[in-house]
Amino acid sequence: MxxxxxxxxxxxxxxxxxxxxxxxxxxxxxxxxxxxxxxxxxxxxxxxxxxxxxxxxxxxxxxxxxxxxxxxxxxxxxxxxxxxxxxxxxxxxxxxxxxxxxxxxxxxxxxxxxxxxxxxxxxxxxxxxxxxxxxxxxxxxxxxxxxxxxxxxxxxxxxxxxxxNPFADPFEIRVPRLAKKVAAGAEFIQTQCIYNLERFEKWMELVRDRGLHEKVFILAGVTPFKSAGMARYMKSKVPGMDVPDEVVKRMAGTPKDKQAEEGITICVETIQRLKAVEGVAGFHIMAIEWEERVPEIVERAGLFPRPTV
Amino acid sequence: MIVAERKPIEEILGQVKQVRSVLVLGCNECVTVCEAGGKKEVGVLASALRMLFLQQGREVNVGERTLERQCDTEYLEEIRDMIDAFDAVVSLACGVGIQFTAERYPSKAVYPGVNTCFMGAALERGVWSERCQGCGSCILAATGAVCPITRCAKRLLNGPCGGSTAGKCEISKDVECAWQLIIDRLKALGRLEDYERLSPIKDWSTDRAGGPRKIIREDLRS
Amino acid sequence: MRLGYPSSIRIIRVPCTGKVDVLHILRCFERGADGVTVVGCREGDCHYQTGNFRAKKRVQQAQAILEQIGIGGTRVRMCNLSSSDAPLFVRFAQEMHAAIMDAGPNPVRTARMLQRASAGTTAALQQP
CATH class of the missing domain: 3.20.20.220 (TIM Barrel)
Structure with missing residues (x-):
């Protein structure tokens, strides 16, 4: 189109x-x-x-x-x-x-x-x-x-x-809710930060079942953790955020001076995995007060150079 | 009912610090049921005020009266013959009763003895919860009889927002997500497909936004 | 047992402490009492199930109001005992008596006496 x-x-x-x-x-x-x-x-x-x-x-x-x-x-x-x-x-x-x-x-x-x-x-x-x-x-x-x-x-x-937000409750209306937004006129979607890949992929499956991925461009949202503390905070304090325990553990298990690197790596891995998901039309990288690391994430994820249109 | 809360005695005292006589006026309707401004609360406030005035060395005549309603003129007329004995009235009715008393007795200072809070119901003794905001154009038919205007902190007509977690609202774990309730209700009624109907842009002109509201029923007017 | 308790205490009988309202407590102070003890049955022993629990809450409400109006919330107490426990009653009565002696007279009573005295003086001065 x-x-x-x-x-x-x-x-x-x-x-x-x-x-x-x-x-x-x-x-x-x-x-x-x-x-x-x-x-x-x-x-x-x-x-x-x-x-x-x-x-x-x-x-x-x-x-x-x-x-x-x-x-x-x-x-x-x-x-x-x-x-x-x-x-x-x-x-x-x-x-x-x-x-x-x-x-x-x-x-x-x-x-x-x-x-x-x-x-x-x-x-x-x-x-x-x-x-x-x-x-x-x-x-x-x-x-x-x-x-x-x-x-x-x-x-x-x-x-x-x-x-x-594929992770907010109740899960059963998360896809109908997307359908409503599409019906209301949305042409692209930026999702909440994705840490729970299984749940996101499940959501995408339901999105595809209804053919919504053909009606709207879905940009998968990612946010790199700067530290284990941030991972814990996002898990417990931010409404509608789903951070699985193993991700928090992975961050916490990394020495403090290497946690930022690990956060970036998790983010890059997330993008790599989601690239394979049908219906994911792009990525929305929300590096909170950490814009200087965005180029690195984009490059490591194989999304560079950007196309010209 | 209209749910109100008693004002702190200190605040009431600040309002009546100049008066020489004051009538504490209760209401037998909503504020009685929510134990903020009925006969009993009138007695308690009047007693406390009398003791305070005594300690301040002031001779203040503190009267007590509780009317059937303060939102109907015929009941307000019942104090016509006693009102002259007082400089001021502390009304324990809702904001409606307070204003209506003042309108009826223009020469009397009328002070609020309660904070009028919301239209709600008693969940249990001592716990009240809001249920209606009087928007003037009820949409409960579409939402499984759960009002999102009242019970969603963002009054979303197409909720829930992304902050709904485990049935709770993002503003507090003590607040239920209205849209979770709506979805649960629709499900129980076998109407979950209704969820996907877009709720149209609301006409707020029947709400507070449209200015002070008035209903005229010609079929009832005399 | 012929136990004695302070003679300053006056007993008002009620069918159940659940009958005692905040207003009853306030009226006592308005009429000059220096303190009020609500004596209920032991918790869990109420014949009407929850009468003494209601009383407990009302005592707390009265305490809050008395605190706000400068009389002092400590002048109201609740104690729980069984009807056969006279020694305990005596102990509560003595403790309350001591606490009230400590707190001094109800300021409302003092204020009213002052008011009467000054009214009396004025009246005396007005006499020819």
């Missing part, structure tokens, strides 16, 4: 290449050098860079402004947009703002509850949910209409994505 948008990410995926995306968290301040630097570290090794939207509800420089920075550098941003902080007026308005800078990728998310962040006493909005945001942006793009029905001048040309 030919691309529907000018998105480079879409072109790569539709051309049948394995896509590689990564993500950067904006700074907790107004200095753009931070985001520019992070992007420079990974720009040759990834096809597109997600910019998180006040992740874990901690207030940061806005995703849109950081995406514009990437755009000014000639890079391909994926604008993450959570429905926690904005109502449908602000969401549609920000979509147009992003489109005006030719930001061509949008990832629609619910967002972590504000109680995890630095403004736990704040209100949340949740006027739309992530699926309804998908519907909204698709309506703006495909029908050229606002939710209210009025025409959009120069509709946003955005490749639209969503997240999927």
């Amino acid at each position: 030919s691309p529907k948008t000018p998105s480079k990410l879409e072109k790569i995926l539709r051309a049948g290449h394995r896509a590689v995306t990564s993500e950067c968290g904006p700074p907790r301040g107004s200095d753009p050098a931070h985001i520019v630097h992070k992007a420079q570290l990974i720009q040759r090794h990834v096809d597109a860079i997600n910019i998180t939207d006040n992740q874990t509800s901690v207030c940061r420089l806005c995703s849109l402004a950081a995406c514009i920075r990437l755009k000014l550098m000639g890079l391909e941003p994926v604008l993450q947009m959570v429905v926690r902080d904005r109502n449908r007026i602000a969401l549609q308005s920000d979509i147009l703002g992003a489109a005006s800078f030719d930001i061509h990728n949008l990832l629609c998310l619910s967002g972590d509850h504000q109680r995890f962040g630095d403004n736990a006493q704040g209100q949340n909005v949740f006027d739309l949910d992530s699926m309804q945001l998908l519907q909204t942006v698709r309506r703006m793009r495909d029908e050229g209409k606002f939710l209210g029905g009025d025409p959009v001048q120069r509709p946003p040309a955005m490749f639209v994505g969503a997240a999927a």
